[in-house]
Amino acid sequence: MLYREAGQFKASYQEDQxxxxxxxxxxxxxxxxxxxxxxxxxxxxxxxLQAILIPVLIFSLAAIGxxxxxxxxxxxxxxxxxxMAVGAxxxxxxxxxxxxxxxxxxxxxxxxxxxxxGVAFGLPSLRIKGFYLAVATLAAQFFIVWALVKFPWFxxxxxxxxxxxxxxxxxxxxxxxxxxxxLLTLAIVTVLAFVAKNLVRSTTGRSWMAVRDMDVAAEVxxxxxMRAKLSAFAVSSFYCGVAGALYAxxxxxxxxxxxxxxxxxxxxxFMIIIGGVGSIMGSFLGAxxxxxxxxxxxxxxxxxxxxxxxxxxxxxLELIIFGGLIIFFLIVEPHGLARLWQLAKDKLRLxxxxx
Amino acid sequence: xxxxDMANVASSTGGGGRRIGEVILDLxxxxxxxxxxxxxxxxxxxxxxxxxxxxxxxxxxxxxSMLNVINGVYHPQEGQILFxxxxxxxxxxHMAAAQGIARTFQNIALFKGMTVLDNIMTxxxxxxxxxxxHHALFFGKAQREEIxxxxxxxxxxxxxxxxxxxxTPVGRLPYGLQKRVELARALAAEPTxxxxxxxxxxxxxxxxxxxxxxxxxxxxxxxxxxxLIEHDMGVVMDIxxxxxxxxxGKKIGDGPPDEVKNNPDxxxxxxxxxx
Amino acid sequence: xxxxxxxxxxxLLSGVLxxxxxxxxxxxxxxxxxxNFAQGxxxxxxxxxxxxxQEVLPGWTGLEPGSIAVFWMAFVLALASMVVLGILxxxxxxxxxxxxxxxxxxxxxxxxxxxxxxxxxxxxxxxxRGLDLGIADEPIEWVLDSADIIVSKFDVFAATLAGILVxxxxxxxxxxxxxxxxxxxxxxxxxxLSIGIPLQHIWAIVWAVAGxxxxxxxxxxxARSGVQxxxxxxxxxxxxxxxxxxFTSVPGAIVGGLIIGASEKLAEVYIxxxxxxxxxxxxxxxxxxxxxxxxxxxxxxxxxIDRV
Numbered sequence: 001m002l003y004r005e006a007g008q009f010k011a012s013y014q015e016d017q018x019x020x021x022x023x024x025x026x027x028x029x030x031x032x033x034x035x036x037x038x039x040x041x042x043x044x045x046x047x048x049l050q051a052i053l054i055p056v057l058i059f060s061l062a063a064i065g066x067x068x069x070x071x072x073x074x075x076x077x078x079x080x081x082x083x084m085a086v087g088a089x090x091x092x093x094x095x096x097x098x099x100x101x102x103x104x105x106x107x108x109x110x111x112x113x114x115x116x117x118g119v120a121f122g123l124p125s126l127r128i129k130g131f132y133l134a135v136a137t138l139a140a141q142f143f144i145v146w147a148l149v150k151f152p153w154f155x156x157x158x159x160x161x162x163x164x165x166x167x168x169x170x171x172x173x174x175x176x177x178x179x180x181x182x183l184l185t186l187a188i189v190t191v192l193a194f195v196a197k198n199l200v201r202s203t204t205g206r207s208w209m210a211v212r213d214m215d216v217a218a219e220v221x222x223x224x225x226m227r228a229k230l231s232a233f234a235v236s237s238f239y240c241g242v243a244g245a246l247y248a249x250x251x252x253x254x255x256x257x258x259x260x261x262x263x264x265x266x267x268x269x270f271m272i273i274i275g276g277v278g279s280i281m282g283s284f285l286g287a288x289x290x291x292x293x294x295x296x297x298x299x300x301x302x303x304x305x306x307x308x309x310x311x312x313x314x315x316x317l318e319l320i321i322f323g324g325l326i327i328f329f330l331i332v333e334p335h336g337l338a339r340l341w342q343l344a345k346d347k348l349r350l351x352x353x354x355x
Numbered sequence: 356x357x358x359x360d361m362a363n364v365a366s367s368t369g370g371g372g373r374r375i376g377e378v379i380l381d382l383x384x385x386x387x388x389x390x391x392x393x394x395x396x397x398x399x400x401x402x403x404x405x406x407x408x409x410x411x412x413x414x415x416x417x418x419x420s421m422l423n424v425i426n427g428v429y430h431p432q433e434g435q436i437l438f439x440x441x442x443x444x445x446x447x448x449h450m451a452a453a454q455g456i457a458r459t460f461q462n463i464a465l466f467k468g469m470t471v472l473d474n475i476m477t478x479x480x481x482x483x484x485x486x487x488x489h490h491a492l493f494f495g496k497a498q499r500e501e502i503x504x505x506x507x508x509x510x511x512x513x514x515x516x517x518x519x520x521x522x523t524p525v526g527r528l529p530y531g532l533q534k535r536v537e538l539a540r541a542l543a544a545e546p547t548x549x550x551x552x553x554x555x556x557x558x559x560x561x562x563x564x565x566x567x568x569x570x571x572x573x574x575x576x577x578x579x580x581x582x583l584i585e586h587d588m589g590v591v592m593d594i595x596x597x598x599x600x601x602x603x604g605k606k607i608g609d610g611p612p613d614e615v616k617n618n619p620d621x622x623x624x625x626x627x628x629x630x
Numbered sequence: 631x632x633x634x635x636x637x638x639x640x641x642l643l644s645g646v647l648x649x650x651x652x653x654x655x656x657x658x659x660x661x662x663x664x665x666n667f668a669q670g671x672x673x674x675x676x677x678x679x680x681x682x683x684q685e686v687l688p689g690w691t692g693l694e695p696g697s698i699a700v701f702w703m704a705f706v707l708a709l710a711s712m713v714v715l716g717i718l719x720x721x722x723x724x725x726x727x728x729x730x731x732x733x734x735x736x737x738x739x740x741x742x743x744x745x746x747x748x749x750x751x752x753x754x755x756x757x758x759r760g761l762d763l764g765i766a767d768e769p770i771e772w773v774l775d776s777a778d779i780i781v782s783k784f785d786v787f788a789a790t791l792a793g794i795l796v797x798x799x800x801x802x803x804x805x806x807x808x809x810x811x812x813x814x815x816x817x818x819x820x821x822x823l824s825i826g827i828p829l830q831h832i833w834a835i836v837w838a839v840a841g842x843x844x845x846x847x848x849x850x851x852x853a854r855s856g857v858q859x860x861x862x863x864x865x866x867x868x869x870x871x872x873x874x875x876x877f878t879s880v881p882g883a884i885v886g887g888l889i890i891g892a893s894e895k896l897a898e899v900y901i902x903x904x905x906x907x908x909x910x911x912x913x914x915x916x917x918x919x920x921x922x923x924x925x926x927x928x929x930x931x932x933x934x935i936d937r938v
Contacts, residue, residue, distance in 0.1 A: 139915035150906035202490035217464035222452030222481040312756035319748030326741025
């Protein structure tokens with residue numbers, strides 16, 4: 001009986017256009033934010049913060065990026081990890097080479113570098129569609145990683161392109177504990193998630209979806225497919241780029257180009273398939289799922305087999321479960337966990353009178 | 356029975372109020388080929404402001420190709436198009452949209468993953484000036500613009516009587532309503548010229564009557580020029596000011612409905628007598 | 631000049647192998663409109679299954695390890711496994727996704743890639759194995775003597791085998807009843823269905839044939855570089871070939887394979903040194919990408935006209 005919208009009338013278009021039109025959803029979101037900003041840093045262990053929550057947040061951001069491109073604008077990309085790499089190495093170089101570069105500006109510039117590279121590799125989308133484009137994005141994946149390894153300038157002449165992120169400092173405050181890094185990551189991801197939500201519910205988002213659903217019709221009503229597609233590539237790569245910068249600075253500390261492999265790109269794709277294609281909320285659910293599954297799997301396997309676990313068993317099982325789940329979700333619930341969540345809410349809205 | 360109804364509708368709404376104006380679009384000797392296939396051959400006709408201009412002809416006559424030429428989806432190999440007296444260079448569909456040409460499609464071309472409201476809102480994209488950075492913040496300028504255009508869209512929704520399905524994803528709507536939403540999206544652009552490709556195909560009598568009424572109202576209230584492709588001869592002959600007849604990509608007749616109706620070539624094309 | 635030809639011939643020979651993998655893609659794409667990213671995983675699965683059976687068969691049957699009989703039994707069993715895998719894929723994965731957008735099917739085959747890799751390794755283990763087809767990877771002496779060019783015996787053997795396979799498949803699809811039905815299906819599913827061609831039957835056959843192609847490719851690649859996880863990446867070699875040749879064209883796959891094979895080797899040798907080497911990984915993609923901008927439908931693909 002708690003989840004009801006009866007009695008909530010929208011008297012203006014402004015009210016009708018809120019992100020969360022139902023009051024309970026607004027309260028729910030406030031509670032969730034308060035929980036993650038206030039309670040989690042106090043309750044969670046350092047392991048949880050550093051090894052689980054921070055990567056989940058970072059991958060959520062990358063998944064939002066890919067979701068903007070694939071879920072909203074309908075352009076499949078297999079190069080998300082490479083755009084993350086551009087963000088990471090971009091931020092590193094801006095902070096390294098420009099004296100007094102503030103951390104946040106460095107991350108922003110890293111994201112913008114990724115956006116620029118994304119637009120360059122998005123140019124083929126003006127002529128080719130579908131999996132032709134997906135294959136074309138592999139060019140970005142291989143080329144970028146290769147370039148970062150081969151040109152020592154990018155990693156300040158370190159061997160095989162490994163970089164170590166500088167200390168994060170904002171207005172004199174050093175972010176060197178898991179708690180502070182977690183809060184910083186959470187703040188950036190929260191802001192960008194709301195920005196993404198704003199984009200997809202505005203004219204920009206509608207033009208993305210229009211191009212996705214039927215590009216000829218979109219053009220006939222005056223949407224420029226070129227502008228829509230390239231802006232989607234730019235925004236998407238920006239998100240991946242910022243995620244990459246955070247990956248280097250708040251999560252791993254030390255990264256190498258080959259860490260941003262095709263396999264990572266696939267994982268980000270899996271996050272949006274399982275979480276929900278075309279859903280910001282789904283990006284978070286998918287990222288959490290894909291980060292947590294291998295961890296639980298490992299723990300579970302150890303519990304079952306102890307130290308007698310056959311070599312490679314966990315990784316094989318992970319491949320099988322990931323692959324199987326992707327197929328399962330595509331067949332049974334193409335809109336992913338986000339859709340299940342929505343269905344649950346719809347049920348709750350009508351409960352206990354289902355008709 | 357139905358024809359009589361529509362004739363009444365036509366005379367009651369269209370009578371006297373409309374004033375047919377200057378030539379707005381002049382097509383001269385248009386030829387269009389796909390590889391070796393000739394879709395259109397040497398076709399010339401004009402469209403006057405505020406009129407209802409129909410294009411008829413048997414299947415495969417080139418009617419849809421003609422609309423595609425008008426709004427820039429296809430580029431004819433030969434011929435010239437004058438828009439308000441200005442010769443038109445190579446143009447893309449979005450340029451036609453900017454000139455005030457809106458369009459519906461033979462096979463419904465709605466954005467299936469979006470709600471009715473969002474579909475219609477896309478129709479106003481050319482009139483919205485905010486950029487990506489405004490949208491990113493949403494509050495302030497983008498929100499004001501969104502609300503202002505939402506009001507216009509609600510007017511169209513009221514006009515076409517689709518208030519109840521505003522928030523429904525279009526994929527879930529029945530065929531007749533989808534056609535109506537498509538018309539709404541085109542109208543939301545406040546076009547000066549509206550191209551309608553078989554807006555009544557597959558509709559039942561009632562839906563057809565509704566659609567006829569909407570077309571006439573649009574033409575009458577907003578002065579929108581209408582280019583109509585339709586197979587229902589009763590409707591065409593009742594509501595059109597002038598009719599072009601195509602057959603095998605060639606023009607075989609052009610004039611007011613009564614004249615076209617009695618044109619021997621047209622009768623032959625429709626009844627299948629040899630030429 | 632001799633060196634140039636050596637590189638060129640080496641490139642063309644490996645191009646034939648790329649074409650072989652690409653052929654698997656083309657067959658499935660033509661028949662069912664699915665862009666099967668898992669073709670590479672199927673190559674891996676096939677090679678691993680073959681080697682796996684080669685290892686266990688002597689123990690089961692008492693035959694001598696490495697004998698001809700073991701080879702052919704392993705081959706037949708691996709082929710049977712591929713046919714079963716193909717048919718299962720068609721029934722379990724693709725049939726429920728009929729009429730979904732191409733992109734959904736494509737993503738499903740990425741999932742399939744992981745699934746097949748995982749299953750293959752779960753059954754046969756993760757370690758790298760050698761595979762011996764009895765042909766040594768050494769220069770052909772009379773070519774070396776007369777033209778002073780190193781041409782690998784193994785490469786020539788592999789290319790010949792691949793060439794025979796491609797030719798016989800082309801004949802099969804041109805002249806047999808199944809082949810005609812397949813071409814009808816490729817042209818128009820609905821029309822083929824309406825004249826009584828059993829669509830799903832044809833799909834099953836095609837997946838089985840693609841499995842066979844994967845097995846041959848797996849044997850050749852496996853003999854060359856060991857049977858290991860990296861065999862999956864043969865798919866990544868085949869993708870630019872497909873873009874270049876067009877997804878629907880068998881001749882396109884062959885010509886595309888030759889172009890990619892030759893140009894990547896030449897580029898590595900002649901451009902690579904200037905940029906630090908290792909450009910084989912992305913050069914074919916860039917080449918294909920540039921090509922796409924000029925001719926989006928590929929070398930032999932059909933031009934598509936948007937109808938609205």
